[in-house]
Amino acid sequence: MRETLLNWLPEDLSGRRVLDAGCGTGAFAIEAARRGAEVVAIDLSTTLTGLARNRLPVIQPPGRVEFVVGDMLDPAFGEFDHVVAMDSLIHYRTPDMVGALDGLAARTTRSILFTFAPRTPLLTVMHTVGRLFPRGNRAPGIVPVGENAIERKLAASSSMTDWRPSRTKRVITGFYMSQALELVRT
Numbered sequence: 001m002r003e004t005l006l007n008w009l010p011e012d013l014s015g016r017r018v019l020d021a022g023c024g025t026g027a028f029a030i031e032a033a034r035r036g037a038e039v040v041a042i043d044l045s046t047t048l049t050g051l052a053r054n055r056l057p058v059i060q061p062p063g064r065v066e067f068v069v070g071d072m073l074d075p076a077f078g079e080f081d082h083v084v085a086m087d088s089l090i091h092y093r094t095p096d097m098v099g100a101l102d103g104l105a106a107r108t109t110r111s112i113l114f115t116f117a118p119r120t121p122l123l124t125v126m127h128t129v130g131r132l133f134p135r136g137n138r139a140p141g142i143v144p145v146g147e148n149a150i151e152r153k154l155a156a157s158s159s160m161t162d163w164r165p166s167r168t169k170r171v172i173t174g175f176y177m178s179q180a181l182e183l184v185r186t
């Protein structure tokens with residue numbers, strides 16, 4: 001999936017400001033910075049951003065990465081050319097996902113790449129069965145989302161009128177299944 005999203009960005013990212021929204025341990029952020037981007041990599045997790053900082057290799061200018069603990073939806077982080085939310089919206093229900101994309105779109109000039117858990121029959125069954133068990137300390141569950149539902153809601157959003165879906169790709173590897181969607185500003 002990371003490779004797919006990186007391929008959907010220009011090869012030379014010099015001069016581009018990129019938000020790695022929900023960066024985890026920062027693998028995407030590092031690759032984008034190696035291609036010249038100025039990356040702001042944000043995650044709610046202090047542990048993950050701490051790991052990311054510790055593992056950060058030397059990056060040649062103009063590329064650079066700043067790892068920040070915070071809310072990727074906070075407008076205080078400013079404007080970006082590209083926003084990438086790899087598997088960081090998969091726990092959001094469709095209206096919340098679209099609300100998050102709305103907010104990000106208002107401060108993005110070129111493209112937003114995000115992934116969602118596609119609503120396939122298998123994933124829907126797994127999700128339904130999973131809900132029968134007590135949550136305990138489990139991580140938040142993923143929420144399967146229909147591609148058509150997202151696209152319809154995005155098209156209906158008054159703040160997304162100058163955005164359109166461009167590419168989509170489903171990636172399935174072992175137990176991993178996620179679908180990427182590219183939104184571009186027209």
Ligand SMILES: C[S@@+](CC[C@H](N)C(=O)[O-])C[C@H]1O[C@@H](n2cnc3c(N)ncnc32)[C@H](O)[C@@H]1O
Pocket residue numbers: 021022023024025027042043044045048070071072073085086087088089
């Ligand atoms: C499944 S991980 C994916 C991490 C990374 N993007 C990757 O693909 O390896 C999802 C991450 O999104 C982060 N996340 C979810 N909502 C967030 C928010 N509003 N602000 C910052 N991080 C968020 C979580 O803390 C978690 O680390």
